[in-house]
Amino acid sequence: MASFLNIRRIVDFAVLPLMNVAVALLISGLVVLFVGQNPLEAVGYLISGSLGSGEGIGFTLYFATSFLFTGLAVAVASHAGLFTIGAEGQAYLGGLGIALVCLSLDRFVPWYVTLVPAAAAGMLFGAAWAFIPAYLQAKRGSHLVITTIMFNFIASSIMIYVLVNLIKEPGSMAPQTRLFDKGGLVPKLGEILPVNIGTAPLNVSLFLAIAAAVFVWVLIWKTKLGFEIRSTGANPAAARNAGISYVKITIVCMLISGALAGLAGVNILMGDLGKLQLDFPAGIGLVGVAVALMGRGHPVGIAIASVLFGVLYQGGAEISFWMPNITRELIMLIQGLVILFAGALSLMFRKSVYSLVDLFRVSKPEV
Amino acid sequence: MRKYLMATVALMAMAASATAADFNPAIVYGTSGKFDKSFNEMAYTGAEKFKADTGSEYRDFEAQADSQAEQGIRNFASRGFSPVIVTNFGYKDQLAKVAKEFPDIDFVMLDDVVDLPNVRSVTFKEEQGSYVVGLIAALSSKSKAVGFIGGMDIPIIRKFGCGYAQGAAAGGATNIIRNMTGTTNSAFNDPVKGGEIAASQMGQGADVIFAAAGGTGIGVLQKVADTGKFAIGVDSNQNYMHPGVMLTSMVKRVDVAVYNALKDAKEGRFTGGVQSLGLAENGVDWALDENNRSLISPEVEAAAAKAKQEISAGTLEVHDYMSDDKCPL
Known part of the structure; x- marks a missing residue:
């Protein structure tokens, strides 16, 4: 019986996601064919561009790092049955906290001194931004999906105001801060490890993201709080009967979620851009939703899904670079198809694959 | 030499x-x-x-x-x-x-x-071209209330708005209504919202509206055309879009x-x-063609030409928002 369950688990966590991605790529291939391009050539650029060189891998993992933060943010909330769309705005606001610390410390202390308060500020700002929708959901029953979407827009408004009126570099046309000094930049991985990633911005935030993944795994599956979170997610009424406070779980979960999203700015601002720039998250919060869905809320699954999306981002850029007729919109379509099949239609093949597996199991004793 | x-x-x-x-x-x-x-x-x-x-x-x-x-x-x-x-x-x-x-x-x-x-x-020098169309707007306005609709509240759009306000004030406008469309990339591509803001500004008495908002402007111009007031286009010469409604366009030749x-x-x-x-280099200008010929009176045309000449010669200085991140108006 145990091995039977394990086979089904393998199907759930490995076979089905692979099938979904394959189907998505197959349909994308048809679309590419439809616009008169060679789909095999496109897949070639997708793979070689993202995984074929040290630099490509560096970019892929750099994007994956951001997605891992936002994916974990969405997953923590989802374990309590909360569907948050707010990682985008929380990452944006978190970036403000990180930038403020960097701008005040970067000229005086080395990066590892800046990193701790910067990350803390990012988490604080992100969590604070998640707190309001969480409170409204817990106490007032305002639907979290709606409020978090609205808070993304409010975050954009606040950030434009702050960037243009308060912290813009004087005389600069672009709404952005001055460049961080050395003390506000975390080292690229190529600078501290014997790896060649060329000019890719992959940086030490990767380890921070991995640590966050471990933290989420411990939190959800190894602590009392995690048990309460999962109980609330499975059946809020039963959890309340068991003495678990819905208000507390909702708010705590969203605070953790916002803090994780807020950390994404460490990767983007301190690791790459070296400044706070208008609209720097550019969709990572929404990719986070897809990544969390695809990874089934498990840190390992989310990590794999993040790398997959890193491949799609980096490989997608390579495709549109080398095949000018494949526009950015088409790349987004391919990404959308992956989300559709791996997220929304993720269980489409489950039944048939299960029966296929069962067939083998039934026939096995006869051999 | x-x-x-x-x-x-x-x-x-x-x-x-x-x-x-x-x-x-x-x-x-x-x-x-x-x-x-x-x-x-x-x-x-x-x-x-x-x-x-x-x-x-x-x-x-x-x-x-x-x-x-x-x-x-x-x-x-x-x-x-x-x-x-x-x-x-x-x-x-x-x-x-x-x-x-x-x-x-x-x-x-x-x-x-x-x-x-x-x-x-x-x-x-967006402020120079915007100044001239602001002047034209105020001189052509009956209510002496003119509108400005920007895309996003970022420095470059403020630069447009600031020049426009200075020109409008010089032309005798008493009420300059300024609005921005949004805070995300879509702010420059939201014609429906542009139309709504235009309607709101006209409700406040504006009878000339300048849209510096990319694709959002299409909605602004359409709404103004539906209402029979005057509109001013931006970037390329948009006079052809609604002849008889388009007072002029502030062309910026990217x-x-x-x-x-x-x-x-x-x-x-x-x-x-x-x-x-700037105006002197034809990088920015105001558009005059057969589509808006009948809307520009000889007096307005003379005033615009004079402003353009003075700005080009340096005798009339238009404040550039970017010089100090401030607008006097």
Whole structure:
């Protein structure tokens, strides 16, 4: 019986996601064919561009790092049955906290001194931004999906105001801060490890993201709080009967979620851009939703899904670079198809694959 | 003196062409994409026109995330593409970084300044053109209330708005209503919201509205046309869109800047340095053609011509928002 369950688990966590991605790529291939391009050539650029060189891998993992933060943010909330769309705005606001610390410390202390308060500020700002929708959901029953979407827009408004009126570099046309000094930049991985990633911005935030993944795994599956979170997610009424406070779980979960999203700015601002720039998250919060869905809320699954999306981002850029007729919109379509099949239609093949597996199991004793 | 200067310029041009890379142009657009009905699309229009006129192909890249912009610029530069044109002022640091790594490649920065010998920076004196259309708006307004609808509340749009307000005040406007459309990329591509804001401004008494909001402006102009008031277009000459309604357009020739950069590079005459294009250089202007001829009275035309002449000569100074990040109005 145990091995039977394990086979089904393998199907759930490995076979089905692979099938979904394959189907998505197959349909994308048809679309590419439809616009008169060679789909095999496109897949070639997708793979070689993202995984074929040290630099490509560096970019892929750099994007994956951001997605891992936002994916974990969405997953923590989802374990309590909360569907948050707010990682985008929380990452944006978190970036403000990180930038403020960097701008005040970067000229005086080395990066590892800046990193701790910067990350803390990012988490604080992100969590604070998640707190309001969480409170409204817990106490007032305002639907979290709606409020978090609205808070993304409010975050954009606040950030434009702050960037243009308060912290813009004087005389600069672009709404952005001055460049961080050395003390506000975390080292690229190529600078501290014997790896060649060329000019890719992959940086030490990767380890921070991995640590966050471990933290989420411990939190959800190894602590009392995690048990309460999962109980609330499975059946809020039963959890309340068991003495678990819905208000507390909702708010705590969203605070953790916002803090994780807020950390994404460490990767983007301190690791790459070296400044706070208008609209720097550019969709990572929404990719986070897809990544969390695809990874089934498990840190390992989310990590794999993040790398997959890193491949799609980096490989997608390579495709549109080398095949000018494949526009950015088409790349987004391919990404959308992956989300559709791996997220929304993720269980489409489950039944048939299960029966296929069962067939083998039934026939096995006869051999 | 003049001869000497010209000889120097000619020498410099020769020196530049001797070291210039082969003509193989590329454009890197911002995350809002080349069809954003705004800055990026103007650059696209110029490049397409050059392609149609000369048959010269070019490559382009639209960043999906800002982190890809530097990669895109470097990808082109490292493969010998030149000139590499960057349309988004948000990427000036990225451009500066790559331009230092590839001193033999020519770059073009639009709307902002990168101070390197192999970079041509093209900026526009939007405040000058906006001043003139503001003046025209106020002189043509019966209610002496004029409207301004911007895309996003960012410095470049404030620069438009500030120039417009100064011109309108000079023309006797007593009420200048200024609104922005949104806070995300879609702010420049939201015609429905543009129309709503236009309706609101007209409700407050405005009878001339200037839209500096990319694709959002299409909705503004349509709403104004439906109501029978006057509208002012932006970037390209939009007078043809609603003849009899379009008072004028504040043209800002990003497309011409791109076209000229490509032309200069193709002919080996590409030069770095800063080009700041105002009324005097025809980088910005107000549009007068058969579509709005009947709307511009001789007095208004004379006043606009006088303002243009005085600004070009430097006797009339229009405050530039970018000089101190402030607007006196």
